Amino acid sequence: MRTRSFLEYTISRRHNRRRSRQQQEAVTLIPDPIPMADDRPMAEQLQAPTGGFESAIVVPPINAQNFELKSSLINLVQNRIFRGGNDEEPHAHIRHFESITNNQRYPDVPNTTIKLLLFPFSLDGVAKTWLDKEPPNSILTWDDLVSKFINFFFPPSKC
Template identity: 70%
Template sequence: MRTRSQSRRRRQQQTLPVVENFDLEEPIVEQNVVPMADNRTMAQMLQAPIEGYEDAIVVPPINANNFELKQPLINLVQSNKFTGRQDPHNHLRFFNKVTSTFRHPEVPNTSIKLLLFPFSLDGEARDWLDKEPPRSILTWDDLVSKFINQYFPPSKTTYYRNEIITFYQKPNEIHQKKPW
């Protein structure tokens, strides 16, 4: 049977030594260890990453003096938010109509559209835009193409085209001449 002092001694031997005056700024160098390609200090490794939070949409620099998006324009865009369940073509028509009402002589209309488009999305559609790779949308045409392909893919177009092609008149349907 062990005495208390023997048990205490055994626990002290089993515990790890305490490292004092540990400097996070100084890299740790051990012998017989293959150096890693990452030469950051321990403090740098413990910091939260700051990259990767960029938006998917890249808005070209605007060099106009006194340019800002007015809140009424943002509110107008937000009055018809796209959630992913509506017709994307109708959403783009409405969005183009709204953004065409705002002009600034030194700012291209496409830059205004790129700035405002995220305000017109909500729910699933907002999640879609947030999941797009950072800096992957460089022009208004890029944005429209990705948006339409996401919410009205070519397979859907093919499906509807095939549905229209297979329309036929049933025997009991009579073609009537319209009065106009």
């Protein structure tokens, strides 16, 4: 099925130079098909994309009933923010963060899950940008997060 009209052109050619009569030959040119527009409604096409913005940290499913992080715990973590400056020590930040989170107990919620949930609240500036630039779903465990954090802010070359 043709969706566009095709064009016919007549091209004159000389098959034999000795003859003065020109033979006419019809050539049909079909233009390249243009891809059809998206079938979605215009309002949907104009919306900003929402996919591909997953967090780097994968938090395991929580089986506890009515689990929520208390705002007081988040405020406690945010009292000592790591910004990623040269004068900040990433090892000290991890030690301080673990001292806060190790004292928190929730039934049916592993402590490492609480750490993974809270850690983004302890970052700002360059450190927050580092976490945002990590590939989606690339941090699966607390040990993985600590390893990537320390290697970025305290690389082996500083030892």
